[in-house]
Amino acid sequence: MSPFTGSTPRTPKWQHIRLTVDDASVATVTLARPDRLNALTFGAYADLRDLLAELSREKSVRALVLAGEGRGFCSGGDVDEIIGATLAMDTSRLLDFNRMTGQVVRAVRECPFPVIAAVHGVAAGAGAVLALAADFRIADPSARFSFLFTKVGLSGGDMGAAYLLPRVVGLGHATRLLMLGEPVRALEAERIGLVSELTDEGRADERAAELASRLAEGPALALAQTKALLTAELDMPLAAAVELDAATQALLMHGEDYAEFHAAFTEKRPPKWQGR
Numbered sequence: 001m002s003p004f005t006g007s008t009p010r011t012p013k014w015q016h017i018r019l020t021v022d023d024a025s026v027a028t029v030t031l032a033r034p035d036r037l038n039a040l041t042f043g044a045y046a047d048l049r050d051l052l053a054e055l056s057r058e059k060s061v062r063a064l065v066l067a068g069e070g071r072g073f074c075s076g077g078d079v080d081e082i083i084g085a086t087l088a089m090d091t092s093r094l095l096d097f098n099r100m101t102g103q104v105v106r107a108v109r110e111c112p113f114p115v116i117a118a119v120h121g122v123a124a125g126a127g128a129v130l131a132l133a134a135d136f137r138i139a140d141p142s143a144r145f146s147f148l149f150t151k152v153g154l155s156g157g158d159m160g161a162a163y164l165l166p167r168v169v170g171l172g173h174a175t176r177l178l179m180l181g182e183p184v185r186a187l188e189a190e191r192i193g194l195v196s197e198l199t200d201e202g203r204a205d206e207r208a209a210e211l212a213s214r215l216a217e218g219p220a221l222a223l224a225q226t227k228a229l230l231t232a233e234l235d236m237p238l239a240a241a242v243e244l245d246a247a248t249q250a251l252l253m254h255g256e257d258y259a260e261f262h263a264a265f266t267e268k269r270p271p272k273w274q275g276r
Contacts, residue, residue, distance in 0.1 A: 004156070009218040010241050015043060016041060016046075016047040017044060017051065018030040018032045019051065021060050028212075029051065029066050030069050034069045036078060037074070037121075038068040038070065039081075040074065040079065040126050041078065047161065049107055052104075052107035052111050055111065056110075056112055064114070065118070065177045066116070066134060068121070071121050072121045073143070075122050076126045076128070076148060077158050099216070104130070105159045106131070106134060108130065113137065114223060117130065118138050118204045119139040119145075120139070121143065121262070122146070125148045125149065126158070127158065127160065128148075129159040132194075136197070136211060138198070140186065140203055141198065142185070144183045144186065145177075145184045146179050146183040147181055148181045150178070150181050156177075156181070161254075162178060165177060167234060169192045169193050173192045190205050221252065221256060222252060229266065256276040257271070257274060257275065
């Protein structure tokens with residue numbers, strides 16, 4: 001995402017999500033509608049899209065935790081506020097809405113910092129796809145993932161799920177999860193690769209914060225380029241991928257962090273990463 005901005009100032013307060021940023025440049029974005037299992041509204045989708053764009057431009061964040069308040073991570077789109085409203089929309093308006101939800105997933109994948117989803121309880125529909133789009137999914141034993149789209153009469157390929165899920169768990173598991181829409185509990189999710197790490201009960205948020213702090217202390221530019229290459233090379237032939245790797249490494253070898261590693265190794269001390 002481009003660091004250049006126009007006249008629009010930084011958003012002082014987000015209405016549909018809660019944002020905190022600590023001294024280590026770790027942002028925590030909390031879906032905060034616990035009475036509705038953090039169901040997403042039109043405004044929540046838009047806030048997530050715009051927040052990720054702002055943080056990407058500012059380069060003030062080095063890792064981000066996406067969490068849910070209360071009994072679950074996110075139950076998906078709000079049935080009353082979204083499904084009810086979409087029944088009255090024309091095709092043009094529906095296309096705008098569905099493009100916006102996809103923009104949220106793109107923003108998660110394209111932001112230049114790692115995103116860690118801390119999942120407990122339900123992660124359903126759009127909530128499951130948000131977690132899927134993250135770079136890491138840390139879950140406790142209560143977590144259950146449900147890609148519910150066919151159960152409401154829609155395609156399972158929503159918000160990029162049919163693109164991302166086979167690349168995470170393989171085509172066979174992705175077909176089962178997207179077509180049947182049945183819940184996948186934490187142990188199975190770990191077994192098929194949907195969960196990056198399974199924690200003890202109630203520790204997903206804590207462990208996600210620990211991982212975010214570790215990543216934030218690392219070489220930010222190297223991590224950003226690694227994330228970018230993981231996404232860009234999903235559909236590349238090998239020849240194009242290794243050429244892109246070569247160009248990326250040549251640029252990073254001019255970076256301050258690469259020189260700092262050599263200096264730290266020579267002086268037998270930990271490197272002081274600058275993200276440059």
